[in-house]
Amino acid sequence: QVQLVDSGGGVVQPGGSLRLSCAASGFTFTNYGMHWVRQAPGKGLEWVAFIRNGKSDKHYADSVKGRFTISRDNSKNTLDLQMNSLRAEDTAVYYCAKDNSGWAFDYWGQGTLVTVSS
């Protein structure tokens, strides 16, 4: 069965960096695009970034463009999100999610909490 396991969250000071990871199993990872979606405490969902299966095509939400970098290692079935210049408003649970090839998110990780605070 499809499984996505998110990790790497924690507490970081404003301006700091953090790298999130998502370990994928149960499907052919190389065949699917992958996303990061976040949810601030008590708030709604916000799409953050997408990487196509071929790795060359990446897209970002305006709120993170230039600060976050999405990447994948198809040999290890892992998805990463490098987050730099973190701000208080980046505080959220971050989920990795699989694209169903129809631009929807059909499987989600359990989420990892990132807290940006001094």
Place this chain on the structure above:
Amino acid sequence: QSALTQPASVSGSPGQSITISCTGSSSDVGSYDLVSWYQQHPGKAPKLIIYEVYKRPSGVSNRFSGSKSGNTASLTISGLQADDETDYYCCAFGRTYWVFGGGTKLTVL
């Protein structure tokens, strides 16, 4: 990337039907038939219940249905059950990539 507009809350009695609207623009909801809906229970990851406006993933009850007219998409839940009480989010893929609605809390009276 402005959020899509959903009602903050809707309610219905067991057995009844409710509809949740999701209003965007010609740049998102109205641009492609790529609207999806997610159910999220407290403390859990979201679950896909509708994609490409009206399609249901395998295993999702046929009590959930979706539609779209112009820049507004809708999720209808028929035969309301107690377990349906939770949060629902729409999402549209458009010219600014993916944008979510603000979420709707469904209360089953």
